[in-house]
Amino acid sequence: MDYFIELFCSGLTRGAIYALIALGYTMVYGIIGLINFAHGEIYMIGAFTSFIVATVLSIYGFPLLAIVVLAGLAAVVWSSAYGYTVEKIAYKPLRHAPRLSPLISAIGMSIFLQNYVLLAQTSDFLPFPTLIPEFAFMEPVAHIVGSTDIVILITTTIMMLILTVVIKGTKVGKAMRATSQDRTMAMLVGINVNRIISVTFIIGSALAAVGGLLIASHIGQINFFIGFLAGIKAFTAAVLGGIGSIPGAVLGGLVLGLTESFATGYVSSDYEDVFAFSLLVFILIFKPSGLLGKAETKKV
Amino acid sequence: MSLLKEMKKGLFTSLWFVFLTFPLMVIKVDPIERVVRWRWENALYVAVGTFLMYLLVTFLMQRKNARAATETEVDADRESFIHRLIASPRQKYLLGGALLAVAIAFPFFSSSYQTNVMTTALMYVVLGLGLNIVVGMAGLLDLGYVAFYAVGAYSYALLNHHFGLGFWAVLPIGGGLAAIFGILLGFPVLRLRGDYLAIVTLGFGEIIRLILENWGEFSKGPSGISNISRPGLFGLELNLDAAIIYIYYLMILFMIVTIFIVNRLQDSRLGRAWIALREDEIACQAMGIDKRKTKLVAFSLGAFWAGIIGVVFAAKTTFINPASFTFLESAIILAIVVLGGMGSIIGVILAALILILLPEYLRALSEYRMLAFGAILVAMMVFRPQGLIANIRRTYIFEKEKSPAEKS
Structure with a gap:
C-alpha cells in the first residue's frame, strides 16, 4: 500500500508540473491555433x-x-521575455500564412533555442542546487512523500488559482477569452489582439518557468535537452485534456503523470517515455478532441 | 522612414537582446568549483550582431515591400535564372550531362574521405526528395521521417547479422518494410489535421528509437550492431577504397532513379491529386479524389525511400546504433526540404548539397550547424516561404487579352 501511495504522490507531482507547462500550450493554441513547439525550450x-x-x-x-x-x-522574467520575443520573431509575421508555416517556424525556433543554450552554456548535465529544504514536520512520512513533492503541489495549485482569477476576473482575461472565441470580432470591439497574444505568450512562459524551476530542484540536474521531452509530454497532457481548454490541461497533466508513475512503477521503467508517446498517439486516433475539449465542427 | 529613426529602433532592439541573452551568454558558473565567470565580451558581440541584423532585416523587408508594390503582374517573367536555364530541353540535357560527368569523375581526383562525404550528401539528397513527396507535394508534415530510415537500416543490419542476407536482397525488403510501417502508421493518423499529424509522427519516431534503444534482445540496444557487410558486386571482394567508390556510384544511380521517378510522379494523376489535396482538401473530395488513399500512397512512398536509404546507410557505415536516428535527423531533412522549396526537385538537391557539404568543409562552422538549421527554418518561413528555388506550377496562359472587369 505504501508503494501505491508513493507512486500516487510522485505521479501527482509529475502531473502538476506537466499541467503547468501544458497550460502554456493550451492557452496559445486557444488563441492563435498554433502548437507552440518552442514552449518546451522556454x-x-x-x-x-x-x-x-x-x-x-x-x-x-x-x-x-x-x-x-x-x-x-x-x-519568470527571462522566460517571459523569451516567450514574447519568440512570438514577435517567429509567429507574428506568419499570422496569415498557410497553417504549416508557423509550425515549421516553431520547430526551427525550438532547435535554435536548444543549440543556443548548448553553445552559450554547456552540453553536460549540471547539478541543480537544493532550493527546497527537508521540512522537519514531514519526517514521519518522508519515505513516502518528500518535502519537494508537497512544495510543488502547493505552488502549482497557487499558480493555477492565480491563473483562474486572471482569466475569469480581470479585463485582460476577458479580452483573452474574447480573442480565443473569435479573433476578428474581438478586433471589431476594440481589443488590441496583438497585445493580447503577447500577454498570452508571457503568461504561458511564466508558468513554464515556474515549472522549470520546480522540476529542476526536484530532479536535481538540468541540461539543454530537457525541454524537448518535457515539451512533448506537456503537449500530450494538453491534448489529453482537450487542447484549448484550461481545466482540461490540468486534468490531462494529472492523468498523464499518474499513468506514467504507475506504468513505470508496476510495468517497466525502461519504457517510461514510450508510455507517454503511445498515450498521445492513442488519444489523437480515438478521441482527438480530448477529455474536456469540444469536438470541432468544420463549416464549409 | 528616416534613417535616424531606424537607427534608434535598432539600438533599442539590440539593447533588448543584450538583456535577453544576459544570463545565458554572459554568466557561466561552475557549480563544482564554485566559481563564476563573467563573459562581458559576449554582451558586446550580441549588441553589435543584433544591431547589424536589425538593419539587414529592415533593409530586406523594405526592398521586398517595394518590389511587391511595383511588380504584381509580371510575376511570370521573373522566373529565376535556373528556371530559364532548364526551360529549353537542349540546355537542360547539356547541363545535366555536364553535372553527371563531374559527378562520375569526382572519385578519381579526390580522396576517399571526400568521396565518403559526397556519398553522405547524396543520401540526404534522396532522403530530401523522399520527404519532399510527403511534405512538399502532399502537404503532410512528417516529423518522424527518420523512423522509416531506421526501419530500413535495422532491417538490413538484423537480416545480415542473423541470416547473412546480402545488400541487394535486403534493399527491396528494407524499402518495403518501411513502406508497410508507413501504411500502418498512416492508416489511423492520416485523418488528423495537419498539426496533429506532425506531433503524432514525431511521437512515432521517438517510440521507434526508444524501442530500438531498450529492447536489447532484438536490436542489441544502445551499443548497436557492427560488422554489417558492405554491398557486393557480383561476388567480387572489394577493398575499403573500392567499396567507398562503389557505394558512391550506387548513390548516384539511386539519385538519378529517384529524380526520374519523382519528376514523373509530379506530373502524374497521383502527383496532381497530392498537390490539389495540399491546396484544398474539401474541394478535392468534392472532385472525387479518395483523400485517404491518396495520402496513404504519399506517406508510404516517402517511407519507402527512407527505408532504401536506410539500407544504404547501414551498408555504408557498417555500424548502426539508435543514436543515428534522433529527431534532429528528421529536422535536418525537413530543413533541406524547406530551404530548397517545398515541392521543388532542383531546390531540394541544391539545399541538401549546401546544408550537408558546407558544415563539412567549413569545420569552424560545424559547431553552429544545428543552430543554423533552426534559424534557416524560421528565416525561410518568414522571408521566403517558397524556398531557394520555387517550384513553378504548370500553368496555361491564355493569349487573349482579358477584359478589365475580369482582371479584378
Whole structure:
C-alpha cells in the first residue's frame, strides 16, 4: 500500500508540473491555433536561468530564502521575455500564412533555442542546487512523500488559482477569452489582439518557468535537452485534456503523470517515455478532441 | 522612414537582446568549483550582431515591400535564372550531362574521405526528395521521417547479422518494410489535421528509437550492431577504397532513379491529386479524389525511400546504433526540404548539397550547424516561404487579352 501511495504522490507531482507547462500550450493554441513547439525550450530556459542565478547567489553567500525568491523571479522574467520575443520573431509575421508555416517556424525556433543554450552554456548535465529544504514536520512520512513533492503541489495549485482569477476576473482575461472565441470580432470591439497574444505568450512562459524551476530542484540536474521531452509530454497532457481548454490541461497533466508513475512503477521503467508517446498517439486516433475539449465542427 | 529613426529602433532592439541573452551568454558558473565567470565580451558581440541584423532585416523587408508594390503582374517573367536555364530541353540535357560527368569523375581526383562525404550528401539528397513527396507535394508534415530510415537500416543490419542476407536482397525488403510501417502508421493518423499529424509522427519516431534503444534482445540496444557487410558486386571482394567508390556510384544511380521517378510522379494523376489535396482538401473530395488513399500512397512512398536509404546507410557505415536516428535527423531533412522549396526537385538537391557539404568543409562552422538549421527554418518561413528555388506550377496562359472587369 505504501508503494501505491508513493507512486500516487510522485505521479501527482509529475502531473502538476506537466499541467503547468501544458497550460502554456493550451492557452496559445486557444488563441492563435498554433502548437507552440518552442514552449518546451522556454521551460528549459526558465530552468537554466534559475540555475545560473541560484548558483551565482549561493556562491556569493546569500541566504536560502533570498536565493529561492530571486531565482524564481529571474526565471519568470527571462522566460517571459523569451516567450514574447519568440512570438514577435517567429509567429507574428506568419499570422496569415498557410497553417504549416508557423509550425515549421516553431520547430526551427525550438532547435535554435536548444543549440543556443548548448553553445552559450554547456552540453553536460549540471547539478541543480537544493532550493527546497527537508521540512522537519514531514519526517514521519518522508519515505513516502518528500518535502519537494508537497512544495510543488502547493505552488502549482497557487499558480493555477492565480491563473483562474486572471482569466475569469480581470479585463485582460476577458479580452483573452474574447480573442480565443473569435479573433476578428474581438478586433471589431476594440481589443488590441496583438497585445493580447503577447500577454498570452508571457503568461504561458511564466508558468513554464515556474515549472522549470520546480522540476529542476526536484530532479536535481538540468541540461539543454530537457525541454524537448518535457515539451512533448506537456503537449500530450494538453491534448489529453482537450487542447484549448484550461481545466482540461490540468486534468490531462494529472492523468498523464499518474499513468506514467504507475506504468513505470508496476510495468517497466525502461519504457517510461514510450508510455507517454503511445498515450498521445492513442488519444489523437480515438478521441482527438480530448477529455474536456469540444469536438470541432468544420463549416464549409 | 528616416534613417535616424531606424537607427534608434535598432539600438533599442539590440539593447533588448543584450538583456535577453544576459544570463545565458554572459554568466557561466561552475557549480563544482564554485566559481563564476563573467563573459562581458559576449554582451558586446550580441549588441553589435543584433544591431547589424536589425538593419539587414529592415533593409530586406523594405526592398521586398517595394518590389511587391511595383511588380504584381509580371510575376511570370521573373522566373529565376535556373528556371530559364532548364526551360529549353537542349540546355537542360547539356547541363545535366555536364553535372553527371563531374559527378562520375569526382572519385578519381579526390580522396576517399571526400568521396565518403559526397556519398553522405547524396543520401540526404534522396532522403530530401523522399520527404519532399510527403511534405512538399502532399502537404503532410512528417516529423518522424527518420523512423522509416531506421526501419530500413535495422532491417538490413538484423537480416545480415542473423541470416547473412546480402545488400541487394535486403534493399527491396528494407524499402518495403518501411513502406508497410508507413501504411500502418498512416492508416489511423492520416485523418488528423495537419498539426496533429506532425506531433503524432514525431511521437512515432521517438517510440521507434526508444524501442530500438531498450529492447536489447532484438536490436542489441544502445551499443548497436557492427560488422554489417558492405554491398557486393557480383561476388567480387572489394577493398575499403573500392567499396567507398562503389557505394558512391550506387548513390548516384539511386539519385538519378529517384529524380526520374519523382519528376514523373509530379506530373502524374497521383502527383496532381497530392498537390490539389495540399491546396484544398474539401474541394478535392468534392472532385472525387479518395483523400485517404491518396495520402496513404504519399506517406508510404516517402517511407519507402527512407527505408532504401536506410539500407544504404547501414551498408555504408557498417555500424548502426539508435543514436543515428534522433529527431534532429528528421529536422535536418525537413530543413533541406524547406530551404530548397517545398515541392521543388532542383531546390531540394541544391539545399541538401549546401546544408550537408558546407558544415563539412567549413569545420569552424560545424559547431553552429544545428543552430543554423533552426534559424534557416524560421528565416525561410518568414522571408521566403517558397524556398531557394520555387517550384513553378504548370500553368496555361491564355493569349487573349482579358477584359478589365475580369482582371479584378
